[in-house]
Amino acid sequence: MREAVVSLADVSFRFPEDPDNTLTGLTFEIHPGERVAISGPSGCGKSTLLYLLNRLYPLNCDGIVEGDIRLFGKRAEEYRPGEINRLIATVFQDPDSQFCMTTVEEELAFTLENLRVPRSDMDRRIGDVLAKTGLAAFRHSIIQSLSGGQKQRVATACALVAEPEILLLDEPLAHLDPLTARNFVRWLDGLQKQTGLTVVVVEHRLDLWEEFFGREMTLGPGGRLLADKPAVPKPPTEFPGRLSRMTAKPSLSVTGLSVEIGGKQLLAPLSFEAAEGEVSVIAGPNGSGKSTLAKALCGIYKHNGTVRSTGTGYVPQSPEFLFLTNSVRDELAFSGLAAPETLDDLAGRLKLEPIREANPFSVSHGQKRRVAIGAMLADNRPVIIMDEPTSGQDAASLRELFSLIDERSREGVTFLVITHDMEFAAGVADSVLLIKDGRMTGKFRAEDVWEEPALLDAHHLLPPKGADRRAPAFA
Amino acid sequence: MRRLLHDMNPSVKFIIVTVSMLTMAFFFNPWTPLLFWLGILAMQLTMSRINWKLWTLMMLPFTLGAAGYLWTTLVFGADTGGEVVGSFAGIEVTDKQWAHAWSLTFRVMAFSTLSLLFAFTTNPVTFVMSLMQQLKIPPKIAYGTMVGYQFLPVLKDELNQIRQAQRLRGIGRDRHWGQRIAGTRRLLIPMLAGAVRKAERAAFAMEARGFTGERRKEFYQPVHICSRDYVLAGIFLMVLAASCAGGVLLGN
Amino acid sequence: MRQPWKLKEVVLASLFGVVFGIVYLVAVHFGNIWAGLIGPIAYEWMFGIWFIVSILSMAIIRKPGAALLPETLAAIIEVMIGNAVGPRLILTGVIQGLGAEAAFAATRYRHFNLAVMMLAGAGAAVFSFVYGYFVSGYAALDPSFVLLMFTLRVLSGAIIAGIGGKYMADGLLATGALRGYAISRTKQGGARA
Numbered sequence: 013m014r015e016a017v018v019s020l021a022d023v024s025f026r027f028p029e030d031p032d033n034t035l036t037g038l039t040f041e042i043h044p045g046e047r048v049a050i051s052g053p054s055g056c057g058k059s060t061l062l063y064l065l066n067r068l069y070p071l072n073c074d075g076i077v078e079g080d081i082r083l084f085g086k087r088a089e090e091y092r093p094g095e096i097n098r099l100i101a102t103v104f105q106d107p108d109s110q111f112c113m114t115t116v117e118e119e120l121a122f123t124l125e126n127l128r129v130p131r132s133d134m135d136r137r138i139g140d141v142l143a144k145t146g147l148a149a150f151r152h153s154i155i156q157s158l159s160g161g162q163k164q165r166v167a168t169a170c171a172l173v174a175e176p177e178i179l180l181l182d183e184p185l186a187h188l189d190p191l192t193a194r195n196f197v198r199w200l201d202g203l204q205k206q207t208g209l210t211v212v213v214v215e216h217r218l219d220l221w222e223e224f225f226g227r228e229m230t231l232g233p234g235g236r237l238l239a240d241k242p243a244v245p246k247p248p249t250e251f252p253g254r255l256s257r258m259t260a261k262p263s264l265s266v267t268g269l270s271v272e273i274g275g276k277q278l279l280a281p282l283s284f285e286a287a288e289g290e291v292s293v294i295a296g297p298n299g300s301g302k303s304t305l306a307k308a309l310c311g312i313y314k315h316n317g318t319v320r321s322t323g324t325g326y327v328p329q330s331p332e333f334l335f336l337t338n339s340v341r342d343e344l345a346f347s348g349l350a351a352p353e354t355l356d357d358l359a360g361r362l363k364l365e366p367i368r369e370a371n372p373f374s375v376s377h378g379q380k381r382r383v384a385i386g387a388m389l390a391d392n393r394p395v396i397i398m399d400e401p402t403s404g405q406d407a408a409s410l411r412e413l414f415s416l417i418d419e420r421s422r423e424g425v426t427f428l429v430i431t432h433d434m435e436f437a438a439g440v441a442d443s444v445l446l447i448k449d450g451r452m453t454g455k456f457r458a459e460d461v462w463e464e465p466a467l468l469d470a471h472h473l474l475p476p477k478g479a480d481r482r483a484p485a486f487a
Numbered sequence: 488m489r490r491l492l493h494d495m496n497p498s499v500k501f502i503i504v505t506v507s508m509l510t511m512a513f514f515f516n517p518w519t520p521l522l523f524w525l526g527i528l529a530m531q532l533t534m535s536r537i538n539w540k541l542w543t544l545m546m547l548p549f550t551l552g553a554a555g556y557l558w559t560t561l562v563f564g565a566d567t568g569g570e571v572v573g574s575f576a577g578i579e580v581t582d583k584q585w586a587h588a589w590s591l592t593f594r595v596m597a598f599s600t601l602s603l604l605f606a607f608t609t610n611p612v613t614f615v616m617s618l619m620q621q622l623k624i625p626p627k628i629a630y631g632t633m634v635g636y637q638f639l640p641v642l643k644d645e646l647n648q649i650r651q652a653q654r655l656r657g658i659g660r661d662r663h664w665g666q667r668i669a670g671t672r673r674l675l676i677p678m679l680a681g682a683v684r685k686a687e688r689a690a691f692a693m694e695a696r697g698f699t700g701e702r703r704k705e706f707y708q709p710v711h712i713c714s715r716d717y718v719l720a721g722i723f724l725m726v727l728a729a730s731c732a733g734g735v736l737l738g739n
Numbered sequence: 740m741r742q743p744w745k746l747k748e749v750v751l752a753s754l755f756g757v758v759f760g761i762v763y764l765v766a767v768h769f770g771n772i773w774a775g776l777i778g779p780i781a782y783e784w785m786f787g788i789w790f791i792v793s794i795l796s797m798a799i800i801r802k803p804g805a806a807l808l809p810e811t812l813a814a815i816i817e818v819m820i821g822n823a824v825g826p827r828l829i830l831t832g833v834i835q836g837l838g839a840e841a842a843f844a845a846t847r848y849r850h851f852n853l854a855v856m857m858l859a860g861a862g863a864a865v866f867s868f869v870y871g872y873f874v875s876g877y878a879a880l881d882p883s884f885v886l887l888m889f890t891l892r893v894l895s896g897a898i899i900a901g902i903g904g905k906y907m908a909d910g911l912l913a914t915g916a917l918r919g920y921a922i923s924r925t926k927q928g929g930a931r932a
Contacts, residue, residue, distance in 0.1 A: 515876065603825065631750050
């Protein structure tokens, strides 16, 4: 076996603000050409570990490192700033915040300028990497006009143009829908085979990677290494069996709803109904009008047609966009419509008691979502639309979202959930509303949709792997 | 010919515009700013291709501002002596005040036209790249502004989302300025909190690609200064000098 | 400089500039035409709004230049966006930033309490007024009128920028977003000491 490219001996790491270690006693080696997954729940220090390998840490956070980190046989701290980034390149999770230039070509040139590549070589290297990554047609594209999946490919090309030995990826699929994610993984697989790169990926949703990895390291609490063994393909996140809570009482009735903004029709007239306790998933390709429908239903957008509802609430992908006050308590009470006893009851049911005095911006993402739902319910809006709540969530967080929706639906709350994640939909939905190109294809019973791969494919959706697995719950 | 101002080196253009504005500040006769204004208009007419409809629209608030300057200077002008040339609403205006008022008004018009000339003929990215290559502003600052510029559409969209979400919760359109300020804080906190996170991500992405902030020697797309820039700078300065001289002559 | 600037701090200052730029444009920039007709005094009371970004950034980053840089970046970005005031804005930004910076420098970057922030707001107002006096020709105006403008601007700087900046910094700190920046560290350090 060739010499290790990364080797850690008893490495611990601590942020200056924290009394406890984020990483503890890590010892391992990574060899050339390996495909390594680093997994573990949110907050276990996976990304921190990655940042120690590309030298973003400790400098950027003034963190305290103990133990010995060797990169290509040399102690990590002996590298000059930026020096290691020729050999170790990184792709990050957020497609929207890893570019600083306007076009793909300029962005690639930015890497080359940083590495002081002579100008005479730049053009050739840009052409080469675009050819290799199949992005030649995008050379002069404006990055901000590309889709999330395309941006992640451009980010990968920007990493590869440095001709590195190791490619690090920090949850690169987190903001992609499952179909785009699967295509990205297959694309990366081809690229790795072609180049023989060492690939290290921090990821909490390994199911999307199928058989990509050769090795999986699992980190646990305090950033300890729990396991380091050959990787096996992972099943998708499992959800407990769920009985439908749907009642016969309609809570939302939509007739001939259409949306036109600036003379452009965004949604063609559509009609459907939803009942109390029903959980309905809204799905369809990006830009098909899902968010437009959500915003029209809760009255943010003007629309034609009628919407009869017992009160429609909306939880955006970033729940904090709804927040107006400095405490969870005030946030629930903001509308002034609910009696104090109702608020106490709501806080209890949504498990908000322990954080009631906290600033709503400072709590965890899952808690923010609970606060947002609490605020909507306190505002007498028992029909709740959630916009992409599954995006960027780990398994634990998805299960939490599942039980949040399941419990509320038992109380008679109606949910319309926009998501691309059909595993999640298969776990939670009573019905599926498919949208494409601003038209509603139809509202289907969930069980029926999973039987129609062609219909799902036409809406850019992957059929859930767990569809058959869930069947016994209904038997 | 019609591309000349668009192709001019942005740093040179920037310096010329700044020098012109600072020079104008020394003149209180109405002729210098008027001549200079006309001169810039002539240059813009002959050496650029711009959307004059849009130009007129953007000029409108400045013109109103200039009118505001005119009456402010007439009513609240410094007592500088001189002959009374007229009066309205009980306020007497001397010839000097009259001249000052028109001077400041034309100054606003000249500044606005100059600003629009810059805005309409300068590519923002080339401008920042030129600031880094010619005026040697540190790369950290240059690329820092580039990141901000790229985030503009993202943040604008975010502001829309926040406004929509807050409206859903019963935050209406605020009428009074006091409410507006409180409302602005409610908008700013989520936006700034998001900006802090995005800033760190963007900075990490740049550093992970070897950006250290060191000055770079070679650029993929170098911005040059060539003979055309010297000629154009010369024309600008001649217009400036001619307006100064003409103004002094005509003012006497 | 005691500590060099980290890139994430520069980018933070830049994004703050963008955020304020957008919010000015959308939420505050009202009655433009009305204000134009009223003349130069119409804007005096709200001048402080332009200085907030300096004071907020200094409160968070606490390094020399933390008031000057964001104001300058904000101005460059405004020009990139195509602000019609154009390149003049960059010089204005630098001068306003220097005014705020002067107040923090005078206290040797040791104090970041409300009084210093109000002083910084007033500092930015004074610098910007002196510059405006020159460029916009206030010399042609009646001294008592100029004094009124000056007083309004300084008050606006101290109140809107000073108090507003402190208010925003506290609000942002409470959201927990500022982990890893000087403002969070000193709070904790203070509590431990």
